[in-house]
Amino acid sequence: MPEEPAVKLTLDAEALYRELVRGVQQLGAAESRLVGVTSGGAWLAERLQKDLGLPGAAGAISSAMHRDDFATRGLAGAGRQTQLPFEVDDAHIILLDDVLYTGRTIRAVLNELFDYGRPASVKLAVLVDRGGRELPVQADYAAARVALPATQSLALARGEDGRFSFQVEGQT
Numbered sequence: 001m002p003e004e005p006a007v008k009l010t011l012d013a014e015a016l017y018r019e020l021v022r023g024v025q026q027l028g029a030a031e032s033r034l035v036g037v038t039s040g041g042a043w044l045a046e047r048l049q050k051d052l053g054l055p056g057a058a059g060a061i062s063s064a065m066h067r068d069d070f071a072t073r074g075l076a077g078a079g080r081q082t083q084l085p086f087e088v089d090d091a092h093i094i095l096l097d098d099v100l101y102t103g104r105t106i107r108a109v110l111n112e113l114f115d116y117g118r119p120a121s122v123k124l125a126v127l128v129d130r131g132g133r134e135l136p137v138q139a140d141y142a143a144a145r146v147a148l149p150a151t152q153s154l155a156l157a158r159g160e161d162g163r164f165s166f167q168v169e170g171q172t
């Protein structure tokens, strides 16, 4: 039997970022606070804050304290901690993440966010929705939707020049 050709995934992160800029504007960025999930989402929020000319700094939020595997994993590889340089109570929040997959990270960061206050609303915008949800979480905006096998991992990388690319690892 002939071998199946390997599926080559080409995702242009910079092109998707430009789509995301439009999507986030449509979600009401001008009236909202941007909060990025560490680390890829925090890079997106930082850059969007600048590119959209929004005043102040974007927030960063970590899932580490509320992960459902905290008991086994602890703070290992937790990376940047939560920093929300504004009042969360009554704020309209747009959460940013690079890749939406099982929904577990979003569940965890929502718990983290509510430790800081009671926002008026929370929306979710992502660069890539890769399917595979294990919880009832959906993005309000996704610049791309792709189906990836569970053996593959996808994450955003940021170069020294600030440009984005995707890191795809694992078998196709």
Ligand SMILES: O=c1cc[nH]c(=O)[nH]1
Pocket (backbone or CB within 6 Å): 063, 066, 067, 068, 069, 104, 105, 106, 108
């Ligand atoms: O809570 C979480 C978040 C991400 N991934 C997990 O397995 N659990």
